[in-house]
Amino acid sequence: MSGDLFGNEPAERDESVFDVAPDAPLAERMRPRTLEEYTGQRHLVGQGRVLEKALAGALGQSLILWGPPGSGKTTLAYLIARKNELRFVPFSAVLSGIKEIREVMAESARERKRTGLRTLLFVDEIHRFNKAQQDAFLPHVERGDIVLIGATTENPSFEVVGPLLSRARTLRLEPLAEPELEGILRRAVEDAANGLGARVRVSDAALTRIAQAADGDARRALTLLETASSLVPDDGEVDEEILVEALQRKVLHYDKGGEEHYNLISALHKSVRNSDADATVYWLTRMLEAGEDRRYLVRRLIRIAIEDVGLADPAATRVCLDAAAAWDRLGTPEGELALVQAAAYLARAPKSNALYTAYAAARQDVQASTAEPVPLHLRNASTELMEREGYGKGYRYAHDDPAAVEEMDCLPPSLRGRRYFAGDDSS
Numbered sequence: 170m171s172g173d174l175f176g177n178e179p180a181e182r183d184e185s186v187f188d189v190a191p192d193a194p195l196a197e198r199m200r201p202r203t204l205e206e207y208t209g210q211r212h213l214v215g216q217g218r219v220l221e222k223a224l225a226g227a228l229g230q231s232l233i234l235w236g237p238p239g240s241g242k243t244t245l246a247y248l249i250a251r252k253n254e255l256r257f258v259p260f261s262a263v264l265s266g267i268k269e270i271r272e273v274m275a276e277s278a279r280e281r282k283r284t285g286l287r288t289l290l291f292v293d294e295i296h297r298f299n300k301a302q303q304d305a306f307l308p309h310v311e312r313g314d315i316v317l318i319g320a321t322t323e324n325p326s327f328e329v330v331g332p333l334l335s336r337a338r339t340l341r342l343e344p345l346a347e348p349e350l351e352g353i354l355r356r357a358v359e360d361a362a363n364g365l366g367a368r369v370r371v372s373d374a375a376l377t378r379i380a381q382a383a384d385g386d387a388r389r390a391l392t393l394l395e396t397a398s399s400l401v402p403d404d405g406e407v408d409e410e411i412l413v414e415a416l417q418r419k420v421l422h423y424d425k426g427g428e429e430h431y432n433l434i435s436a437l438h439k440s441v442r443n444s445d446a447d448a449t450v451y452w453l454t455r456m457l458e459a460g461e462d463r464r465y466l467v468r469r470l471i472r473i474a475i476e477d478v479g480l481a482d483p484a485a486t487r488v489c490l491d492a493a494a495a496w497d498r499l500g501t502p503e504g505e506l507a508l509v510q511a512a513a514y515l516a517r518a519p520k521s522n523a524l525y526t527a528y529a530a531a532r533q534d535v536q537a538s539t540a541e542p543v544p545l546h547l548r549n550a551s552t553e554l555m556e557r558e559g560y561g562k563g564y565r566y567a568h569d570d571p572a573a574v575e576e577m578d579c580l581p582p583s584l585r586g587r588r589y590f591a592g593d594d595s596s
Contacts, residue, residue: 189363195395196388198363199356201244204252208353208387209241209345219340220249228253231310231317233295233325233334236342239386242320245342246291255289255316256280262297270305278314288315295319296328303330310336344385351380353387354394369398370406382416430461434469437512442477446516453512457505467493470511481521488514527589534584541581 189197201207204214204224213220222229228249234242243259250257258273277288295303309315310333317337321328325339345353354376357364371394379397383390397407397415407415433456440448456466470492474485492511496504546563550556565573578585 194392195357195364196391199353199360199391201241201248204248207241207244207248208349210245210342213340213342214245219338220245223249224252226252226254228255228289228316231319231337233319233321233329233337233339234342235321235323235325235339237322237344237385239383239388239390240342240344241387242342243291243293246289246318246320249318250289250291253289253316254286256286258288258290260290260292262292262294262302267302267305270302274305274309274314277309278312281314287313290315290317292317292319294321296321296323296325300330303333307332307336345387346385347377347380350383350385350387350390351376354379354390357391357394365394365398368403369401370404371398372406375407375412378412378416433459433461438469438473438477441473441512441515442520444516444520446513449512449516450509453509457508463496463501463505463508466508467496470508470515473515476525477520477522478515478518479521479524481519485515485518523590530589534587538581538583541583544578544581546577547579 189200191198207214212218214224215221223232232249234245236242247257249255256277258277260269260273273290277290280286280288290306292298292306306315306317310317317333319329319333319337325334351373354371358369358371358376359365359367361367375397379390379393382393393415397411400411400414401407433452437449437452437456440452453466457463467489471486471489474489478485489511492507495507498504499507545559546561548555548560550560550562555561563577565577567573567577580587
């Protein structure tokens with residue numbers, strides 16, 4: 170397995186990694202060839218930023234590039250390899266296994282011994298490798314045979330093994346802003362060599378619509394532009410009708426088992442807790458539109474009703490249970506409005522976490538203290554023997570003896586006086 174060389178080949182070979190067929194997708198044809206063409210990530214590549222030295226030819230360590238699709242991870246790896254005169258070898262975690270890892274590692278070691286040239290191994294979707302496969306890179310990174318740049322859309326804390334994380338610097342890439350995407354799209358429209366060459370007319374308003382639909386993903390933005398332009402004749406215009414046809418229904422980036430799932434449910438829960446009904450409806454709708462499991466959402470709403478509304482409005486739990494029943498009966502999409510109603514009710518309801526904190530404190534006491542016998546006065550004397558043993562002796566019936574509420578202890582002796590609900594108001 171081999172890749173292109175940077176720095177040790179004639180100058181005309183420098184651009185070889187960027188050579189693409191004329192009929193390649195627009196997103197490939199418009200891939201930046203220089204740092205000046207690279208858009209976004211100013212927090213990493215700007216003057217005085219963390220990658221300034223690496224992009225000036227002084228790459229000192231392996232990197233993990235963590236960011237959403239279309240944020241420039243692959244292009245950034247290309248540019249770093251070129252600036253550091255490293256042999257560039259792209260490697261896909263989707264298509265390769267441990268056998269291919271060993272082969273490319275052996276080849277990298279041979280190249281370094283033969284030419285002194287180190288390899289920059291770019292591993293796309295590195296989170297898809299299992300622990301053993303990721304561990305296979307470690308000795309080669311330590312010996313310096315390779316510089317590893319791993320790209321991942323998933324949180325490396327969960328998906329990349331600790332020893333590899335400790336040997337690499339993790340850098341977070343952000344989704345591209347709408348103005349940045351508009352700039353990329355405008356260049357693609359005007360570029361005669363690799364873009365559309367002004368074959369079609371695209372207004373600024375249309376570029377904005379495409380940028381908004383792309384959700385920070387440059388590849389998606391260029392693909393949408395290419396789709397729209399294919400629907401109009403030469404010198405035609407991408408108008409509203411064409412945009413509607415090209416954009417179709419927006420597909421949201423979402424991973425039900427990944428970090429985005431937890432980010433969104435956290436945003437929903439905290440918006441409810443903060444009594445922000447508008448944000449609550451927005452985040453819930455984001456999850457519904459992305460295809461989140463409705464039963465999971467029902468479970469979370471019920472949990473929020475108990476944890477954050479609790480005794481301040483006990484009816485909130487019933488509202489959520491009714492919404493669950495309504496969704497079961499109506500299904501999608503009609504039943505989803507019941508979930509939105511329940512979420513809005515929770516956001517507008519008074520809040521109390523007294524039940525949650527009381528339960529947590531009681532659990533802590535149960536775990537930390539001795540499991541004392543139930544006090545005799547709280548036991549039922551259901552037999553003569555039990556009565557002779559003092560079961561029930563001293564019990565006071567609160568309905569007939571209201572003073573018992575204050576004067577009769579019901580906790581074990583070691584916890585006497587313990588209060589799980591602060592003050593007199595349990596809500």
